[in-house]
Amino acid sequence: VSSIGEDPEQRLGAEASVGWCEPAIEDELPGLQIALSETRLPGRAVPSGPAPAAVRERLAALSNRFNGSKAINLRRESVPAAYRVFFRHIGLDPDVVRTPIEEAVLERMFDGAFLTRSLLADVLLIALLDTGVPVWALDADTLHGTPGIRMSRQGELGEQDEGGQLVIAAGDAAVWPLFTAPKAPHRPRNGSRRLLLYALQVNGVSWLAVEETLWICRSALEAVA
Amino acid sequence: MSRSEQLSVAPEPLANTVGAEAEAAARQALRRQIAKLERELSQLVAEGFPDIPATCSGAHRRHGPRLLGLAELERERDALVASLGEVSGLAAARAERHRRGRELLAAMQLEPARYKFVRLRAVDVGEAGCGVWRVQPRLGLIGMLAGWWRVTLSSGCPLAKGRVRARPSLHRPASSYGRHLSRPGAARLLSVPRSAHRGRPHRGEHAHERAPLALGHRSDRLLLGHRDLR
Numbered sequence: 500v501s502s503i504g505e506d507p508e509q510r511l512g513a514e515a516s517v518g519w520c521e522p523a524i525e526d527e528l529p530g531l532q533i534a535l536s537e538t539r540l541p542g543r544a545v546p547s548g549p550a551p552a553a554v555r556e557r558l559a560a561l562s563n564r565f566n567g568s569k570a571i572n573l574r575r576e577s578v579p580a581a582y583r584v585f586f587r588h589i590g591l592d593p594d595v596v597r598t599p600i601e602e603a604v605l606e607r608m609f610d611g612a613f614l615t616r617s618l619l620a621d622v623l624l625i626a627l628l629d630t631g632v633p634v635w636a637l638d639a640d641t642l643h644g645t646p647g648i649r650m651s652r653q654g655e656l657g658e659q660d661e662g663g664q665l666v667i668a669a670g671d672a673a674v675w676p677l678f679t680a681p682k683a684p685h686r687p688r689n690g691s692r693r694l695l696l697y698a699l700q701v702n703g704v705s706w707l708a709v710e711e712t713l714w715i716c717r718s719a720l721e722a723v724a
Numbered sequence: 725m726s727r728s729e730q731l732s733v734a735p736e737p738l739a740n741t742v743g744a745e746a747e748a749a750a751r752q753a754l755r756r757q758i759a760k761l762e763r764e765l766s767q768l769v770a771e772g773f774p775d776i777p778a779t780c781s782g783a784h785r786r787h788g789p790r791l792l793g794l795a796e797l798e799r800e801r802d803a804l805v806a807s808l809g810e811v812s813g814l815a816a817a818r819a820e821r822h823r824r825g826r827e828l829l830a831a832m833q834l835e836p837a838r839y840k841f842v843r844l845r846a847v848d849v850g851e852a853g854c855g856v857w858r859v860q861p862r863l864g865l866i867g868m869l870a871g872w873w874r875v876t877l878s879s880g881c882p883l884a885k886g887r888v889r890a891r892p893s894l895h896r897p898a899s900s901y902g903r904h905l906s907r908p909g910a911a912r913l914l915s916v917p918r919s920a921h922r923g924r925p926h927r928g929e930h931a932h933e934r935a936p937l938a939l940g941h942r943s944d945r946l947l948l949g950h951r952d953l954r
Contacts, residue, residue: 527751527791571773574766583766584759587800589789594778650791665789676788 515713518697519647524665528588530702533648533667536713537639537695544723546619546636546687546694551723554621561628562612570604578631581703589665589677599633599678619687619694622719632698632712633678637685639693643670646697648677667697694720747794754797761804768811775818776811822850829875832859836873846877854881 518533525531540546550558573579582598597605603624607613613628615621619636626634637646646669653662655674665677675682677699687694696716700709769778792800825848832839839859846855856878861867 524791526748571778572770574778575770580763580766584762586789587758587762587804588755588792590787590792590796590800591789656788663790664787665791678789 515698515710518645521647521649524648524650528585528702530700530704531585531648532700532709533646534698534700534706534709534713535646535695536697536717537693538717538720540692540694540720541723544618544720545689546691547617547689550615550618550621553722554618554625554719555615557625558613558615558621561625562607565604565607565613565628567608570601570608573601573604576631578704578708581701582631582633584703585701586678591678596678600627600631603627618723619720622716625719626712626715629715630708630712632700632704632708634696634698634712634716635681636687636716637669637681637695637697638687638691639695640691641685642695645669646695651676751792751794751797754794754801757801758797758804761801761808765804765808765811768808768815772811772815772818776814821848825849829857832857833875836875837871840873855879 515534515536518535520531520533574583579598579600582600583593586593586596586598593601603613613624616624623634623636626632646667649666649668651660651662651664651666651674654660655662656664656666656676666674667677667681668674669685680686696713698709698712700706769776825844828839828842829844829849832842832844836859840861842859844857846853846857849857858876858878859873860876862872862874863870867873
């Protein structure tokens, strides 16, 4: 585990590194970390384009692995359970605002399968299902500064926002709440070539699982040629 | 500031520090309690589903993720304790029902003639699957007249999928199939017609003609039918 600096080239080669976190949050929620890993997409890969056959097959294989029984027993497994506990700690009811893995598995129950959406969405979903650790992607070229975790300021998330929400921040303008998808300018587009993947580690989730989720995404995206 | 004034002022920040540390320690203790309660609750729900529903434990909170204060953590802990109490009650009732079911099954097996045509679902004795224990006469009418009764167990759930010809309404691309689950009558789409199970496949029935979705496992259907999950 290493802390990373502002240099994008430093991020590019690293397996996974840790972003910053406000000290007050670190003290209150020990174990919460943002793990980052940067990847460069091969020339033919389009993040919002259709997923290649290998990715779709992997998704189909995962669809067979996740049935109703698995969906219910998921909350007893160590990694999904850790995210449920963390949701309680940050004031979210995991039965109302579902953890990413439970949300994905419940969608599979309703859809009958993990439906393919796009290359990037499918790869992120595969990594989530394999490890239980949620991962998101950012367009690295649109970021000013390394993403980290801090508390929102008043009005930062909208007029109604009183501040104090836990958010991912990358520079002053880019802010979105923890466990939600990144906002529009930083969401990967078709032309995005450099992606910054980030995963959220919480207390009870091993660094190995976090590294694994980032590695799955990186290797799958880099393999698309 | 005189020396006496300094002495009277100095302990105040120290008290604040000690108070803040104590409060932080209390918050950590509450978080540990919440973690323990959440794990116990998850264990009970997973063991007891669908008798124990996977429902929301508290009021719908509209705010996003944030650092909780002492009072909020206490409320969270208390809500979990209440949920756990409720769920434990359901679990105890379920265990009691299983105990009675097992007693009845034992009695049925000992003296089948006393429990003629009694049916007992496997889930009522704490067993998985769709089997049903039944007291039936051996050799039909002859057994009934002769008093030859026995306990049988049905073979369980219907097959998840068969070599069936799908109805035209089931011919949908996989990507659009799930959309119909939210419509009224979607449950009917999930059930394969009874006639479809009969007989061998006809000529021309190929793999691509099978129903595109196989949701045969009981827990799948229970989960889909569970309104509290959405």
